[in-house]
Amino acid sequence: MTFNTILFEKKDGYAKITLNRPDVLNSFNEEMHLELRDALNGCQKDDQVRAILLAASGRGFCAGQDLGDRAVQGGEGPRDLSQTIEKFYNPLVRQIQAIDKPVICAVNGVAAGAGANIALACDIVYAAKSASFIQAFCKIGLIPDSGGTWALPNLVGMARAKALAILGDKISAEQAADWGMIWKCVDDDALVTQTETLCAQLAQQATFGLGLIKRAMNAAPTNTLDQQLDLERDLQKLAGFSEDYKEGVSAFLEKRKPNFTGK
């Protein structure tokens, strides 16, 4: 697949998608939304892809909406932003959540506005030490979107979530990791190796089961314990029928390394 605004490569059983509009800190225009959607759809359908790495070019990760597309001209009335949210940002977050493969995010630099919340929508988030997260929305009169008002309270608690959203302060990657907003903060020069190595390892794991784990975890914040117990029962049923479970148990009993196929 070739694209104008993203880079796409497949290797070692995973796909790497790199946001590639570095001059504007990889902020989103419609083309990048559409290309990212196509790439993720392709990953979902492709059995050879068993994990997805979302990364970015240049010194930033993503600065959210390209504000160059939002310049208010003299006589023009205000734009209805719900349309872009409905058409692009919400489907992207839903797509990342629904894809039944782990999505790993490598935050190489500043992640601002929707860029921060799209990173947080991924399943495992790594950030370079020099990276940062900014809920920049309040600085231009908007509210956090792309799931930010849902993810932040779940990840860091309501007190921190409200302050992050209302103050729009820049949070360092180290702080984000300390607060449990992301999985890990790593040295800048280790980000690519660590995230690529992780994706290659995940592609060797029981990836059908990893998709089910993701489904269960994503459902947890809005489920009661009873609902979650029922969901675990139903998903474990699917896991128990998988080739990977059969292989995992056989390999354990035969004291050998499992050869998982992701089925």
Ligand code: T3D
């Ligand atoms: O609109 C809708 O459809 C609703 C959906 C909204 C979703 C959203 O994401 S709203 C929030 C939009 N994003 C922001 O408000 C962040 C704007 N950017 C910044 O505040 C700063 O750029 C950063 C804090 C992210 C980084 O600051 P810094 O000093 O490291 O870099 P910089 O110099 O500001 O930016 C570098 C270049 O990227 C610069 O271009 P230049 O001067 O070199 O030609 C800057 O204009 C450009 N850039 C950065 N962010 C954006 C951008 N260009 C367009 N859109 C951006 N969001």
